[in-house]
Amino acid sequence: MKKITIYHPFGNANTRAAVDGIYKQGILESFHTCIACFKGSFLYKLSSFGPLKEFRRRCFSSFLKDKTITHPFKEFGRQIAPKIKLNSLTAHEKGIFCVDNICYDLDHKIAKYVQKNNEKIGGVYAYEDLALQTFYTAKKYNIKCLYDLPIGYWRAMRSLLNEERTKNPEWAITLGGFNDSNKKLQRKDEELKLADKIYVASSFTKKTLEIYPGKLANIEVIPYGFPPVNTQRKYDEIQNRKIKVLFVGGLSQRKGLSYFFEAIEGLEDKIEATVVGRGNMETCPALKEALSKVNYIPSLPHDEILKLMANQDLFIFPSLFEGFGLVITEAMSQGTPVITTDRTCGPDIMHNGIDGWVVKAGETKPIRDLLVTFISNPSILIKTGQAAMHTAAQRPWSVYEKELAESVNKFLND
Template sequence: MVKMILFSHPTLNENAKALIDGLLRNKILYKIYTCVAIFEGQLLDKLSKHSKLNDLKRRRLDSTWQLLTKSKSFFEFGRLLASKFHVQFLVKHEKGFFCIDKVYQKHDKWIANNLIGEQKKGATAVYAYEDGALATFIKAKKIGMNCIYDLPIGYWRSARLLMQKEFDLNPEWAETLTGFNDSYKKLSNKDHELALADIIFVASTFTKKTLETYPGNLPEIKVIPYGFPEVRQKKIYEPLANRKLKVLFIGGLSQRKGLSYLFEAVEGMRNAVELTIVGQKSVDNCSALNNALEKHQWIPSLSHDQVLDCMKQHDVLVFPSLFEGFGLVITEAMSQGVPVITTNRTAGPDLIRDGVDGWIVKPGSAIAIKRVITKIIERPELLEILGTAAQKKAQTRPWSVYGQEMTDALSSLKIL
């Protein structure tokens, strides 16, 4: 029987779209289920051109997908509107009527309710993501469909083991560690999803390693890193003489990202380093975070195109995350010719050769970050050497390669 995969993802991010492209090219995609799907010429497509509705552009899909796409958008639209107008009680973690948890749960149950009919029409397997797979997988198991699971971030038990140390080491940053707010039910559901999976896909070796703390048997875990954005132009490297080194961080402003160590690393180097922080606060009332931001340039939000432009204007990206499933900013910066300093708790080791096209440093070490920054200041030619190598690496692995590798892996599965 030809393998036909029903693909489920509430928001269809970049990696999900690349996988869909691969499945379509290889003719093993049955149907796409998502929340908001916008196609050229539709009313929502026209509305997305309004400056206040720019966020809708991210939901535009290829017109060739239209006949294969099913969408149900009420809860996701509610979440987007509540977030935009800062109606916080509606999107409160796990409790709000339009919270992201509710969006995923409703989407999951919708697919589960349609599985029997879709199986009769030709679907043989379902591909779903963490927090949005439980009801779907339970129904799939009952009717004999295969369950393909995608874990985009590290396993929660490992997260708690690793991040608990931060509560002791940096208590003033502890309130930014909002991942500890998940309920027992939500965490139990994550474990149940894993238990039902026939195969698990992850995007980094680190994510696979975090699953070693799972208290049971797991199926095969396949590591396939995401792709790089298109390389459109070569970066022009400005001499470092008579100016400061432009250091950039992009990501959520949480201690999970290792932020305190970055701030500590540059604290005594402000005469030689200019630090820009791009990202939204995880909480508003963390004094340590607020005090640190006052000392540097802080940009709360940028569009994706603006992020890439911002990267081009900087010398090096520092992404010192303490727990990361992948870290798309790594591939984005490398595609722009910007070398990256990151840790081995990201996809860094899967993408970067230390000292060749970027740097891998010890997690939770301001000294390690400062050591690399100092090396760059002493040898500014490293920016062009490693940045050029990073951009060449990006050219070898565009998103289409990720899509094809995923499709090849899915096509060869014995479970299907």
């Protein structure tokens, strides 16, 4: 049976699920990351102290320990540089410890690993910005190249967000996504060209690839899973109080922030809005003014965000360009219904009007109309929140693990 090498510098939720599933399928050759700790290990014990708590987030399933190879040097540098005020070391694409250099460094290390161990590797599973050198090497040895694109295609993003720049110029400075060099963008295109199989987590991400200037391999949509459902969720009486509305995410117009604020404007006597996320308010007066009118929390630990979600009546996530949107599944798992757009995972995981609402991206009126409906009939939110929990219970992360691993196995060994 052919086995696969998979790697990611940081090990986010979807990567963890992918690695666990591939291991359980019996086809994991090795997993590579920058920093990994396992329960009971020395690093795990160290991560209980102050500034080292960040490493607790790099804890992986214990059964992966013998299959995991770490490459920590540059990632340690990235963690330390801001703490000692050396931010230039992590500057976008230029700093020695920036995310781009960490990705390219890991890519080169895996390429060397594949060259050395090519006889026992049947495939490599790589993520965007991490694949080029490894794919070049894999091709030399007829090793299959599997590619995971976690966010939409860059040409589609620029096209859609350029429209938004014109439409809402006062928010344009928050958009981001336009500072990647041509070299980096060409690298993304070359990675896609080399891929033998492409995985995405939403139909929207797949759709963005339609404008790729060339022929692509088969693209398969496998939505991510939901966190554990909050079975202790209790719904307070909602009839005689303000509806509690929440947004969580980066404070960028890419997340559709202006549409969130426009939708709730003038409803302050009926709605209590909370926003959680980081952003540069000083460079965007519109953002600064909007945040002054809501409960604003710059940052919360992940477990506290889940608790906050479970204490809200409605989650609004009007993103303009999203590969998936994990906050959507998190809110639903907490029994909080979600309004989101057709440029997120919403169409793939929701039944519109039953366990949430999917509206057209870049429009305020559909969100506003729903809010007015909820103000008149708030019990809809309870019914929909309960349905959202039911949906979440049907697709835990273990389902994503199994579906992805079975697809990978079939592609490698069929």
